[in-house]
Amino acid sequence: MTWLVTGGAGYIGSHVVRALTASGTDVVVIDDLSTGLAHFVPARVELVTANLLDYDTVRATLADHRVTGVIHVAGYKYAGESVKYPLHTYQQNVTAMATLLQAMADTGVDQIVFSSSAATYGTPDVELVDELTPTAPESPYGESKLIGEWLLRDVARSRDLRHTSLRYFNVVGSGSVDLFDRSPHNLFPKVLDMLFNGSVPQINGGDYDTPDGTCVRDYVHVSDLASAHVAAARRMEAGKDLEPVYNLGSGSGTSVREIMTTIREVTGIDFEPKVNPRRPGDPARIVAAGDLAARDLDWQMRHSLTEMVASAWAARQEVGQDYPTVS
Template identity: 55%
Template sequence: MSWLVTGGAGYIGAHVVRVMAESGEDVVVYDDLSTGSADRVPSGVPLVVGSVLDRELLEKTIRDHSVTGVVHIAAKKQVGESVELPLHYYRENVTGLQTLLEAMTATGVSRIVFSSSAAVYGMPDVDLVTEDTPCAPMSPYGETKLVGEWLIAAAARAHGLRAISLRYFNVAGAAAPELSDGGVFNLVPMVFERLEAGEAPHIFGDDYATPDGTCVRDYIHVQDIASAHQAAAARLNEAPEGTSLILNIGRGEGSSVREVVERILKVTDNEDRTPDVTARRAGDPARVVASADRIREELGWTARLDLDDMIDSAWQGWRHRHG
């Protein structure tokens, strides 16, 4: 087996590449480097710089490297930006996936692991979000991920593809400081940035119907995300034609925003700093926590790392990047 990992030079993709390469898989990285970095790609792993909209280059890469399966991680992923640039997001995330699937079917590649998102669920009013919870995405980003799942399922039926779509919940942490997240779009790096500037971290709303009034989320270590991809790829090696699974990647355990912030303050020696509570952000559901039963049943996979592991490793990565 040889796996093409699109977006393999990015934050999540680089973790997936490292886990798969260390397990003995032949891996090829395909990335446009718009947000990824060639420095993340392990020594000895080929890197092809290109867009998922370039079918000719995709087909050439697949043939040149005898690719037999694809892990598709490349995507635009900022919710707010997707509201401002919906056409861009649909082109990159939906047309890009369509182009990739066309290249796969043209070259006889029948296995795909797709990076989806819990954003497909929107604001579910349930204690635990299962894969059967109705999807009602609240942003063009979430819409593109849901459409991507539909497109893959249709291609599996029509062309005998073997596919697993993985819905990530809130990703944090790093397996190594050099693989840490360089963006400041999620809670943990946003708090780090505020503290580094000598400012109090923000908590958006403390009047939700949760134990401490702040939003509750399911946080998952990026290393666990990577191991889930590896398990999905291994499953597809044995799966029959037409297989199309959708699985949550989460811990099945919620942590409140206040709990996360307080743990960050402790790790960074800022326990004397009091967070600023500001108004709620529009569209933030009170609680989104995954049911992780199905992925355990289907892949034999469970998360191994906890919130402290995520925060500790993210802080090490932040200091590595920011000195």
């Protein structure tokens, strides 16, 4: 059995690919390399360089490799930037999903694990987000992920399709020093890159109604996230029941100030972050429960915050001055 990983040359997707291959699963990757790197894909795994909007290539890949299931990670993942580029976001996240599902239908592939997002919740007014918390996305990115979930639901009503969607917040760390997050919009790579280059990291808002005045969020290690995707695929293959949606949450959350303190301890670089005014729209606290995923997908926070930071810092140091950022 072969599984297709879309976006498998990206930060999250490449960790999913390695988790699958480590479990003995045959894998093929489709990635247009707009943000991914070809060398993130193991040499023994075929990389098809194409965008999911290319129906003919997607269909041929599914058929030629006798794919039995898809882990769909590819997409335009920048919530803030999606406000500037809504049409691009919908094209890459909604139209591409529809194209993928059409190709799956035409080749008889009936299993898909969708890498969704907790951005579907918007700014919920609850202490702990669970799967029954109403969705209210506040960006084209969050909306596009929710529409992707709707597409799965609606297609499953019309034909045999086993599916589940995994929602999560901030993915950090590295499972290997040669795999790293190079997003210019994510907290960990931004802060570590600034420290590597001798700049002072910044905090947006220090006067929130939280224990230390900074925002509290879920931060999950990318390897833990990848393992949950593989567990969902395994459960699907075994014919076991799956919920339509799972939150991959910490249940407790971590503040930005706690992250800065841990980064200082791990790197050995003594710094005091500059505190800027709040960014509009940043809620004080968003934390998700992971109980359902723990029950069905063996979801656990297997890495401490120190381990998350240490693995990210080791990867950042390994790549050195040749750090390829995403424009």
